[in-house]
Amino acid sequence: MAMIAADNRGLRLVTRYAVLVLIAIIFVFPLVFMLMSSLKPDQQLLQDSGNLRAFLPVGDISLQNYTDAFQRAPVATFVFNSVLVTGITVALSLLLCSAAGFAFVFVRWKGRDTLLALLLATLILPFETIAIPLLMMVAHLPWVGFDGVSWGWLNSYRVQIIPFIADGLTVFLFVQYFKDLPGELIEAARVEGASWWQIYRRIVMPLSGPIFATAAILKFLVMYNQYLWPLMVTQEEGYRPVMVGLQYFFQLNVAWGEVMAYLSMITVPVLAFYLYLQKAFIASIASTGVKG
Amino acid sequence: MARISLKNLKKSYGQTHVIKGVDIEIDDGEFCVFVGPSGCGKSTLLRMIAGLEDISSGELQIGERVVNDLPPAQRGVAMVFQSYAIFPHMTVRENVAFGLTISGASKAEKDAKVAEAARILQMEHLLDRRPSQLSGGQRQRVAIGRAIVRKPQVFLFDEPLSNLDAALRMDMRMEIGKLHQQLGATMIYVTHDQVEAMTLADKIVVLKDGMVMQIGAPMDLYHDPANLFVAGFLGAPSMNFLKVKVLGVNGGKVLVSNGALDPVEVSGKRALFKVGDEAILGLRPQYLAVAQGAGRLHGAVALTERLGAETVVEIALKDGNPLIAALSHDAVFGIGAQMNLDFDPDKAHLFPNEPGAGSVAKH
């Protein structure tokens, strides 16, 4: 009996790992293909792509594609723009959407439920449906800068940031999470004299690490992958992000090696950062265990 | 000072009326217990006093101020919750000091006050732990520590002991009693455990369905319950209720009997009784004794529970109704043995037979 049980467990373990490895391969091979291809001249790249050599650093290996990519497009500018826009949007979004979630869950005010329902209804609208009206709007909005009032937001960072700070999904994530926090903690803090801001800052935020991390990752993905909107609202490459930058490599003759080099440059740092965050994320869940 | 006065306080959620006009006066330094069955509105009333629930109508006064519209922080109250509600991401020290931190106290002041609270509650050795490393009783201490450290005028407790096991509950009950004497603050304590109510309270407020049934000192309520509900709610085992017929009325005295009860004259001050009325006779199990002679109540033993110092006997009366007697000595009875009981008529309570009286609280 015991033998069979042990065997079964072993078998199950093997199966499980086999499946996981298979999934990992499916996910990882495109990445390996991209990295390897970025090191090869176009002709070899196309030849290799039909066989296993595509995944191996063999043949005429060099960093030439990277040099060429830098010459073809202002790569550093695109990366800088994306990082700036994404970073600011994620930070402001976490702040604003969590504060909104807080108000929806913990503060009692008139019209709260109606507004929440309305907000959730926006979840079903794809961005494409409001892109054009939004474009019309931002093209005519005023802005107060250091040099007085100006009209129209086109060709700027703010036009890529402000429309994406608040969104229904992020607020919804926070609302759902906050609802599960023990209400008596909030009430205890109120009786102890804490203001709403203090409750948010000292009680709710420290207990909500996991949801902040989740919301940040989701928002990051959306923002870093922005393509349609920046394409619509920016004409100058000085404001354009990485995904729009990809166009520079798809002209008359597609230089596949350079495309792969460019893609490697814009994905690998993000992946590294994500893996790092994931560790911090897991640690934060482990340490803030809310238990009764 | 911190007198608390509730004047015709009401609370409704939409069409659901939860508190239906409550008047209570609590003196400064008094230990007042709200007691009642589950769902009667104890917590709601307490939370209205704390400022965590809006008051639908009526007036709430703490000290000299009407506080209906003040936020909890400005009412000068501290509250201990049933779930303890201690902050899981802070150490015990940070938890206890939370109110002081919020009000911007200096580090020296915080350290001194936390140390004092920890000394009173004997939890100095716990200060640097996290809540997840504490037992239930220890968490309870932390919650109380957080409440006492700001020296509020009023303490509110919502069933603070209900998550503890029986032995610990008794310890903590005594400690809360001591704490009240030490601090001299006004305390309002919610429980549905009538033993806690009887032992701790200066004043008990018995609630039912959002209404006050009776207010008074524990012994007054015990010996002189105003109605069937209070009579049945306080005391364990709870009071026996016998349906009786009024045979005669003579001044304040009423002669009653039924199939198992020989005619007996008891005091009938709670209502006007007329000959021929049905009435309810309340007899505490503790005041029943095995009769030396013929006795007044007749039945047969149905069940006995020997507890050592006490023997609880369930008797099937001659008319078929059950009766509980708590005899203050150890005794052995055979099941089915005939039993005659006696009681002091002055210790019996006669109530009018209200509609629904038969279903009086069995707690």
Ligand SMILES: Nc1ncnc2c1ncn2[C@@H]1O[C@H](COP(=O)(O)OP(=O)(O)OP(=O)(O)O)[C@@H](O)[C@H]1O
């Ligand atoms: N938000 C609400 N909406 C409607 N009814 C409510 C709401 N909150 C409480 N109630 C009702 O109010 C009544 C009193 O509730 P409360 O929590 O004060 O009871 P309680 O006496 O503290 O009971 P327990 O001993 O079980 O804690 C209950 O019948 C409950 O269903």
Ligand SMILES: [Mg+2]
């Ligand atoms: Mg309650």
